[in-house]
Amino acid sequence: MTVDRVTNILVVGIGGQGVMTAAEMLARAALAQGYDVKKTEVAGMAQRGGVVSSHVRFGPRIYSPQIDPGEADLLIGFEAAEALRWLPYLRPTGVAMVNTLRLAPPVVSVGLYDYPADPIGELATAGIEVHAFDAGALAEELGNSKLVNTIMLGAISDYLPFPATVLEECIVAGFRAYKPNLADINARAFAAGRAAGHV
């Protein structure tokens, strides 16, 4: 069963964090659910530590791959300041799921710019629904810092127009097929993220 409306999800972070992989998983899950899907990135030179944003749109028929400012239903921020940067893309009724990680680029570390004191607080005052937690700490608890990606996907899985299990199955099936030794730990990471996403 699918819903008629188009769903817009914006995944943001920094090159190397797995933003594009997370978006790919969302797109595959939506495809598995029978939606038309488009996924696009503005990555540019992202591998060099720049900003990455990935747009995922799904619905009965998708034309433009791009999400307009003010049209995102869900904002997944892999880093606190990046979530704040992309806030203008979120609908007034939108949900932001944010990893509280703070990553300062060299221009901040040498003092040319300041890192926002409280990006999560700023998001909260914008009147949107914000959920924030330390995904890195959760990943460390599970014993592998690379699990952040799956944890973030678990966290937003109950905010999708299809069952969380569809996304979970998509992720875990991928690991089962290609890296079977990581399937179980990713299933646990997804569950941990799913719980954290309601806080």
Add this chain to the structure above:
Amino acid sequence: MQKPAANEGYTLMNAVVYAQAESRHLLSGNEAVARAAWEAGVRVAAAYPGTPATEILENIAHYPDIYSEWSVNEKVAVEVAIGASLAGSRALAAMKHVGMNVASDAFMTQALAGIVGGLVIVVADDVGLSSSQNEQDSRYWGRFGHMPILEPADSQEAYAMVKRAFDLSEDYEVPVIVRMTTRVCHVKAMVMVTGERIEHRAAGFQKNPQRWVMTPANAKPRLPLMYDRERKLRDLAEITDLNQTFSGNDRRMGFVTSGPAFMHVRETFPNAPVLKLGFSCPPPLEKIRVFAGQVDCVVVVEETEPLLETELRAAGITVHGKDILPRFGELAPNVLRPAIKHLLNEPYEVSTRPQVGVFPRPPTMCASCPHLGPYFALSHIRNLNIIGDIGCYTLGAGHPWNALDTCTCMGASLSMAHGMDKGRGESDEKKHIVAVIGDSTFLHMGMQGLLNMIYNRGNVTVLLLDNRSVGMTGGQENPGTGQNLHGLAAPRVDFAKLAEALGIRPERIRMVDPYELPTMVKLVREEIRINEPSIIITNRPCSLTDRFERLKPYTVVDDQCTGCGNCIDLGCPAIFVARRETVVAKSGKPKELSFARIDSNTCTGCHLCVGTCAPEAIVQNDPPPALPHSRQPIWIHTAP
């Protein structure tokens, strides 16, 4: 194709290689092109890496039955494809928009002579300049070279149109351009794979000097044939199903559009009539005239130049276009909506929140990047004009190095530096001219500039930053890496021997380890003072490739750090300022101190920074790092 039983290389990325006909896949435009090329029976494919087209060849390389290669530049790639076509094989060349400039010498004449096996040039225009030095509209080449252009709007169309392009190419004996943009190449969308490979036998080269030897006497009779071919293509454009009309109830405005702009138009104005040009050159003028008669007014939505718009006006069709739309950038819904609403005299509310003031996050060089040392050296030497080139090292223009003064096009550094030397102005009298270029760019188009400079007794110090990789596009191979597109061993060019063969005296060819900072600085100082061409060649691999060896990370001993900030000037993202302090210097003036730390997850132990630290506060860590040696993260240190 049957999936091999045990194929180590079989990953999610190239799953479509083994996809059966009638299966659905989430594919990027580039992946779709590769699958289509395979199905179309392509036997030879060539390209030089360039965003956003790079993945076309990377994906084609996964398919059996296709000979594929990284060529040294786009002109060579097209010539390889032409040769294959004359032998009767279907052939494909792929490149980014600026590659077309390089390749144009080849295809402009071949378009006159014609082809035998289907020849398709896939070009990717970087509309919006996500990673390019300019924004070019490759549709001009179709007009210039009298070649047809197909314009897919998404992955499914890229798949279908590449297959159609080969038939079209053979039917009309003409190279066909498939014009993609970033928003087709890098968008993943659903593709229904409908076929398997169909072999097209190559008959072999049929000698025919009057056809293939383009002397004036042989070329002249081809001209009327070329225009006759163009007339036939024009007729085809009027009737082909690649040009599609979508009806709509709201006839106040009809859109003529192509490529991904079509998607934006449908998204924004779902009820408006649209004429979508998949076969956009030569344009179907009569079809457009009929369409224009059915709507109140026509808006041409094209990325990026007012090309079709101008042609329609010349044909007496009244249209709107760049009078209401931007001349550059993507024509996304948020651009189209206000422009069209304004034309319709309808209110338009901007509903978005104000922009949030967050610091910029410019791309940086990576931890232990072998370019860091050379740029530290350049940023600490005065009186230099530093003429740059295309690659990761272009980032040297940014913080904290500010040590690159120009970047124009592939290979331009050496020739522009030579010209700047010969054309010295008053303020340049005491300046030393330095050219900075990478290994792949040097082999692409740089060595001609070096030869020219030597031949004409120029005086430029060349920094050849050999990181054994096409770094900026993701670490592809080139003739300097020792491997080919398929990761197999290949002859490796010897840059020092090459430089000597071109005419640099052996004493002026200096090999250097870019992590040996004091030597690096000393060498640059020495060579700029010598009045003849010289070349400094670095020898460390890109730190994002598997050739890079990760060692034990370094750390800063806090009580020994004096806060001088020298190591920070390297611009290594593993080094960050932990604490800033203002003190009073001996002169009585306030002095800013920056106490550094090294993030041990990011540091790869290249020891470059050790050379900047007078108090020897940077020491190697124990135990060794836990992360694998390749693909290390490039940020990691947390904000205060």
